[in-house]
Amino acid sequence: MIQPGRFITFEGGEGVGKSTNIQFCAEWLRSHGVEVLVTREPGGTPVAETIRNQLLKAHHSEPVDPMAELLLVFAARAQHINTLIKPALIAGKWVVCDRFTDSTVAYQGFGRGLPQAWIEELKLLVQRGLEPDCTFLLDAPLGIGMARARGRAISNGDVIDRFEQEQQEFFERVQQGFHWLAQHNRRMRRIDASQPLDNVQAQIAAVLQELTGL
Ligand SMILES: Nc1ncnc2c1ncn2[C@@H]1O[C@H](COP(=O)(O)OP(=O)(O)O)[C@@H](O)[C@H]1O
Numbered sequence: 001m002i003q004p005g006r007f008i009t010f011e012g013g014e015g016v017g018k019s020t021n022i023q024f025c026a027e028w029l030r031s032h033g034v035e036v037l038v039t040r041e042p043g044g045t046p047v048a049e050t051i052r053n054q055l056l057k058a059h060h061s062e063p064v065d066p067m068a069e070l071l072l073v074f075a076a077r078a079q080h081i082n083t084l085i086k087p088a089l090i091a092g093k094w095v096v097c098d099r100f101t102d103s104t105v106a107y108q109g110f111g112r113g114l115p116q117a118w119i120e121e122l123k124l125l126v127q128r129g130l131e132p133d134c135t136f137l138l139d140a141p142l143g144i145g146m147a148r149a150r151g152r153a154i155s156n157g158d159v160i161d162r163f164e165q166e167q168q169e170f171f172e173r174v175q176q177g178f179h180w181l182a183q184h185n186r187r188m189r190r191i192d193a194s195q196p197l198d199n200v201q202a203q204i205a206a207v208l209q210e211l212t213g214l
């Protein structure tokens, strides 16, 4: 019988280094003979990516209702889990995902102020017991993530999305949300992302070694 794969997520604020370290994580696993699927939320499948576009786009004529935002995030997640994540895990692949439900707790819960009970209810319905085996929380002071995200945006010519347009207080609440999650979940590994990249990646590799038993 095929051994089911493991589910690894990367979390943290904007610009802390999630994409950079996901690439490192996937390369590390592949170089140790593990089959890996890299994906992201919101998104990951064509249908879920259309929802992502609506979520990130600045709608100048109409504010997005927080409840609608929450339901869209979970609609994208249902599609992503059922068409991509679960089949990959069942086939024995390790899935490495850029953000997952911890981001919903941090952004829609702590950031927008929606009740955690609503998020928990939707999580039960949509995830049906699926939880990450390990979550890397890349944690850095807000200013550092913002400066890195700005540097990346300038070099890529990116437009600022609807979340990136939020005020400092919103990001402070999001950060508090991630800290709260790290205190309450043993699967979360908090890594100081303000360190040089080599140090961050050495810590990630140590956890991967533990997880793979290699
Ligand atoms: N530890 C680090 N030290 C310095 N720069 C970093 C570090 N980690 C990432 N970066 C740089 O910061 C920018 C944002 O990183 P990225 O991986 O795109 O973040 P995220 O996916 O979390 O938004 C990139 O230009 C990346 O090269």
Ligand SMILES: Cc1cn([C@H]2C[C@H](O)[C@@H](COP(=O)(O)OP(=O)(O)O)O2)c(=O)[nH]c1=O
Pocket: 012, 013, 014, 015, 016, 018, 041, 042, 073, 098, 099, 100, 101, 103, 104, 105, 107, 108, 149, 163, 164
């Ligand atoms: C997965 C998820 C993301 N988000 C937000 C956080 C990000 O601002 C945005 C996704 O953008 P992303 O490209 O992952 O952000 P980053 O700038 O860190 O690379 O969606 C939520 O609000 N709730 C969620 O459940």
